[in-house]
Amino acid sequence: xxxxxxxxxxxxxxxxxxxxxxxxxxxxxxxxxxxxxxxxxxxxxxxxxxxxxxxxxxxxxxxxxxxxxxxxxxxxxxxxxxxxxxxxxxxxxxxxxxxxxxxxxxxxxxxxxxxxxxxxxxxxxxxxxxxxxxxxxxxxxxxxxxxxxxxxxxxxxxxxxxxxxxxxxxxxxxxxxxxxxxxxxxxxxxxxxxxxxxxxxxxxxxxxxxxxxxxxxxxxxxxxxxxxxxxxxxxxxxxxxxxxxxxxxxxxxxxxxxxxxxxxxxxxxxxxxxxxxxxxxxxxxxxxxxxxxxxxxxxxxxxxxxxxxxxxxxxxxxxxxxxxxxxxxxxxxxxxxxxxxxxxxxxxxxxxxxxxxxxxxxxxxxxxxxxxxxxxxxxxxxxxxxxxxxxxxxxxxxxxxxxxxxxxxxxxxxxxxxxxxxxxxxxxxxxxxxxxxxxxxxxxxxxxxxxxxxxxxxxxxxxxxxxxxxxxxxxxxxx
Amino acid sequence: xxxxxxxxxxxxxxxxxxxxxxxxxxxxxxxxxxxxxxxxxxxxxxxxxxxxxxxxxxxxxxxxxxxxxxxxxxxxxxxxxxxxxxxxxxxxx
Numbered sequence: 001x002x003x004x005x006x007x008x009x010x011x012x013x014x015x016x017x018x019x020x021x022x023x024x025x026x027x028x029x030x031x032x033x034x035x036x037x038x039x040x041x042x043x044x045x046x047x048x049x050x051x052x053x054x055x056x057x058x059x060x061x062x063x064x065x066x067x068x069x070x071x072x073x074x075x076x077x078x079x080x081x082x083x084x085x086x087x088x089x090x091x092x093x094x095x096x097x098x099x100x101x102x103x104x105x106x107x108x109x110x111x112x113x114x115x116x117x118x119x120x121x122x123x124x125x126x127x128x129x130x131x132x133x134x135x136x137x138x139x140x141x142x143x144x145x146x147x148x149x150x151x152x153x154x155x156x157x158x159x160x161x162x163x164x165x166x167x168x169x170x171x172x173x174x175x176x177x178x179x180x181x182x183x184x185x186x187x188x189x190x191x192x193x194x195x196x197x198x199x200x201x202x203x204x205x206x207x208x209x210x211x212x213x214x215x216x217x218x219x220x221x222x223x224x225x226x227x228x229x230x231x232x233x234x235x236x237x238x239x240x241x242x243x244x245x246x247x248x249x250x251x252x253x254x255x256x257x258x259x260x261x262x263x264x265x266x267x268x269x270x271x272x273x274x275x276x277x278x279x280x281x282x283x284x285x286x287x288x289x290x291x292x293x294x295x296x297x298x299x300x301x302x303x304x305x306x307x308x309x310x311x312x313x314x315x316x317x318x319x320x321x322x323x324x325x326x327x328x329x330x331x332x333x334x335x336x337x338x339x340x341x342x343x344x345x346x347x348x349x350x351x352x353x354x355x356x357x358x359x360x361x362x363x364x365x366x367x368x369x370x371x372x373x374x375x376x377x378x379x380x381x382x383x384x385x386x387x388x389x390x391x392x393x394x395x396x397x398x399x400x401x402x403x404x405x406x407x408x409x410x411x412x413x414x415x416x417x418x419x420x421x422x423x424x425x426x427x428x429x430x431x432x433x434x435x436x437x438x439x440x441x442x443x444x445x446x447x448x449x450x451x452x453x454x455x456x457x458x459x460x461x462x463x464x465x466x467x468x469x470x471x472x473x474x475x476x477x478x479x
Numbered sequence: 480x481x482x483x484x485x486x487x488x489x490x491x492x493x494x495x496x497x498x499x500x501x502x503x504x505x506x507x508x509x510x511x512x513x514x515x516x517x518x519x520x521x522x523x524x525x526x527x528x529x530x531x532x533x534x535x536x537x538x539x540x541x542x543x544x545x546x547x548x549x550x551x552x553x554x555x556x557x558x559x560x561x562x563x564x565x566x567x568x569x570x571x572x
Contacts, residue, residue, distance in 0.1 A: 140487040142495050145557030150485065159488055168486045196490040205488045287488040 003064035006081065009036030010097060011074040013056070013067045016047035018115035021071050024088050025049075027103050035097065042070065042118045062119035063132050069114040073097075087114035126171040134170050136177075136184050137201060141170075154209075159287050161279065161307055165209040176204040179214030180221060181479060188221055189228035191289035192235035193296040198224055202288050203280070210280035210308075215258045216273055218479045219335065220280040223248050223310075226337040226473045227281065233470045237339045237463060238291040241298050244463040245306035247340035248278055249380065249447050251313045251320035252333030254477060260312035264451035267311050267343055267382070267458060278308030303342035314385065314448045318398040321380070321447045326474045333477035338380055338445070339463040339470035348387070349455040354394035357387060358401070361457065362408035366438055368461045372416040372426035374436040378443035378462035378472065381405075384450035387457045402444055409438035440465060445472065503565060506537040512563035514551065515543040521569045528567065537565075 012028055014021040025048035031037045032051055041047050042062055045055040056062055065074070069086035075096050076082065085092040089111040094102045119128060144153055150167045154160055166172065177184055177200065184201035191198045200221065207220050227234040227246050237244060250260060261271045269275070285291045293299065299306070313320050315330060322334035346364045351357035361381065369377050383391075391401055413433040418426040427436060438444075443465055450456070463469050487495065503509060511532050513525045529539045542559055544551050551559075559566050 137486060140491050140495060142485045142487055143553050144483040144485065145553045146483065147554065147561075148483070148557050150483065154485075168488060169484065170486060173486050194490055194492070196492075202488065205486050209488060283488070288490055290490060 004061055006061070006065065006074065006076045007036075007038045008076050008078060009038065011038045011040070011076055013040045013042065013062055013065075013070055013072045013074075013117070014047070015042040015070050015115070015118060016044040018070050020088050020112045020114045021047075023108065023112060024071055024093075025051075026106050027088075027093065027108070030103065030106075031097060031099075034099065058131075059119045059124070059128055060132060062117055063128050067117040068120050070117050071114055072117070088112045126175050129174045130170040133174055137170055137173060138185060138199070139173075139201060139205060158292070159209065159283070161283060161286065163307070165283075166211055168205045168208045172208045173201065173204050176208050176212065176214050176217055177201070179204075179217035182221070189224050191224070191228055191284060192291065193238060194288075194290035196288050196290070198228070198284060198288055203284060206284040206287065207276070207280040210283050211272065211276040212280050213258070213272070213276075216277050216280070218477050219248075219250065219254075219258070219273075219277045219333075220284075222335055222475050222477045223277065223281045223337060224284060225478070226335060226475045227285075229473070231471045232337055232339070232473045234285065234289075235296075237470055238285060238289075238297050240463060241300045242463050243299055243301045243303040243306075243341045244339050245303070245309060245341075246278075246281060247305065247338045247380070247460055248281070248310035249313060249321050249336045249338065250274075250277075250310065250334075251315070251322050251330065252477070253331065254333035255312035262312040262314045262449045266449040266451070267309075274310045274312065275308045278310030281310075282306065282308060305340075305342045309340070309342075311382075311449055316448075317388065317392050318401075318446075318448075321445055322474045324398055325442075325445070325472065328474065328476050334474060335477065336445075336472055336474040338378070338460065338472045340380060340460040341462075343382065343458040343460045346457045346459055347455070348457075351390060351455075354391050354396045354401075354404070357390050358404045358408060362405050364459060365405065365444070366409060366411065368438070368459065370425055372411075372420065372423060374411050374416060374427060374438050375440050375443075376464055378439065378445065378465045380445045380447050380460040380462070382447045382449050382458040382460065384454055384456045384458070385448070385452050386455045388448055390455075398446055401446060405444060406437060406439065409444075410435040411438055506532065506535055506565065508536060509564040510538045510540060510562065512540050512542055512559045512566040514559065514566055514568045515541065516547040516551075516568060516570060517544050518547045518570060525567075525569045528569070 028048055039053045040056040040061050041053045042056050045053050072086050073096055074081055074084040083096055085096050151164055154165045182200045186200045187197045189198045203221055207217050258273045260273045291297055320330050321336050322328050323330050328334045348360040412435050416427045417429055515521045515525055532539050
C-alpha cells in the first residue's frame with residue numbers, strides 16, 4: 001500500500017495516552033489558530049478536545065511516515081516532509097513552526113520527552129506490517145475455516161516432516177523477512193527435485209514453519225544457495241538409498257550472536273538456532289522442491305539428522321572448516337554444507353600423545369562405510385575439545401593432523417580387494433596396486449565442536465563424493 | 480481472523496483445494512449432507528431427495544449457502560466435511 005501523503009503545513013501526531021501530548025495540547029490549539037495544522041490522533045479522535053483531529057487509529061499514517069515517538073511535529077512543504085521534531089521542546093517547536101512567540105503565554109517546561117508511538121508497539125508491529133506491507137508477498141493465501149485446527153491442517157497438507165510446524169501467517173513471514181536485506185521476490189536458487197525457483201519469500205515461509213527467528217534467515221538462505229547446485233547435488237543426495245542428508249557446519253562470530261551452541265551437546269537437541277536452520281532447509285526441499293520420502297527420496301533407512309543437522313564450530317585453535325576450505329577468514333560468518341549421515345562416536349580416553357590418538361582415529365576412519373572400501377566417500381571428523389588439546393599440546397596443527405591420518409589410512413590392496421578376508425565387498429581385482437588411500441585429497445575434513453569434558457570425537461561419514469556424488473560447498477553468509 | 484490465513488510453502492503447482500475422495504459403493508449407514516444453494520425452490524427438490532435417502536437408510540443433514548452467487552463460505556464447507564460422508568449440492572430454478 002502506498003504511503004498516504006501528508007497535507008502541506010504543519011502535521012502533529014499524538015495520542016491521548018501520553019502525558020507529553022496532553023501537555024502540548026494548548027500549543028496545538030495555538031498553532032491551529034495561526035497556521036495550517038493537521039492533527040493525527042492514534043488512540044482517540046476526540047483528543048485534543050475542541051480541535052479538528054484526523055483519526056489514525058488504524059495507524060496507517062503513523063506507520064507509513066515512520067512515527068516512532070508522540071508527539072511528533074512535522075513541517076510539510078510542496079515537495080513533502082521538510083523537518084520533524086519529536087517530543088516537546090519549546091525551542092525546536094518554535095523553530096519548526098517559524099513562530100518565535102509560540103507558547104509564550106503558556107507555562108510549559110522547556111522540554112519533555114515524548115512517548116512511544118503506537119505504530120512501533122511490539123504487540124502491534126507484526127499486524128501493522130502485514131496490513132501495510134502484505135502486498136509484498138506473492139505466495140498463495142490459503143483460507144482455513146474458523147473451526148479448523150491449523151496445526152492439523154498443515155499435517156494434512158503434507159507440509160510437515162512429522163513434527164508440528166509454526167503456521168506461516170503473513171505477519172510471521174513479514175517479520176521473518178526483516179532478517180535479511182534481500183527483497184522477497186529475489187530468486188535465490190532452483191530447488192530440486194521439481195526444479196522450482198526459491199524466492200527469499202518462500203525460504204522465509206519455510207523458516208517460519210521450522211521455528212526460525214528473523215536473525216536465522218540469512219543462514220538459511222545461504223544454506224539453500226549452497227546445496228542447490230550441481231556441485232553439491234542436492235537432487236542426488238535426496239534420491240539416494242544411502243542414509244544421508246545435508247549437514248551444515250557453521251562458523252564465525254555470528255554463530256554466537258544467533259545463539260548457536262558449539263559446546264556441550266553441540267550435535268544434539270535443545271538449540272533453537274541450529275535445529276531450526278537445518279530444518280528450514282529440509283522443509284524447503286520437501287515443500288517447494290517436492291522431495292519427499294517414498295517419492296524422490298528413496299533412502300533405505302534415512303537417519304534422524306534428515307530432520308535437521310546443523311551445528312556451530314568452536315573458534316580456533318586451528319581455524320574453522322570453512323577457512324580451511326576457502327579464502328573466507330574466521331571473522332566472516334560462513335557455512336560448509338556436506339552430504340553426510342548421522343554422527344558416531346570415537347572413544348579414546350587414554351591417548352595422551354598425538355601419535356596414539358591419530359592411530360585410534362585412523363582405525364575408526366578406516367571402518368567408515370566398509371573397511372574394504374576406499375576413495376569413494378568423504379568424511380568430517382568433529383574433534384572434541386579434549387582430543388584437540390592432545391593434538392595442540394603435541395604441536396600438531398590441522399595440516400599435520402590430516403597428513404598423519406592420511407599416512408595411516410593407506411589401505412594395502414591385498415586386504416581390500418574383492419574376496420579378501422572371505423568378504424565379497426571390496427575394490428575390484430586386477431588393478432595391480434600396492435595400496436589405496438581411504439580418502440581422496442581434501443576428502444577428510446576436520447571440525448571442532450563439543451563440550452569441554454569427554455575424550456571423544458565424532459565421525460560424520462559422507463555420501464558418494466566427487467563428480468558422481470556430492471562435493472562439500474563453503475559459502476560466506478549473505479546478509 | 481488473520482491467523483487463519485496461511486501462506487503456501489509449496490510450488491503452488493496443485494490446486495489449493497483438497498481433492499475429492501472416491502465415491503462410496505453404497506449410502507447404507509452414511510450421513511449425507513444436502514446443500515441448498517439458496518436458489519428458489521431448491522428446498523422443494525431437496526425435501527424429496529431427503530425422503531428417498533432416508534428410506535435407503537442414510538442419515539440426512541441439511542445445509543444452506545447464504546447466497547447462490549458466491550462459493551460456500553469456508554466455515555460451511557468445513558462443517559459439512561466434518562459432519563457428513565457425502566454431500567449433494569442442489570441447483571434449482
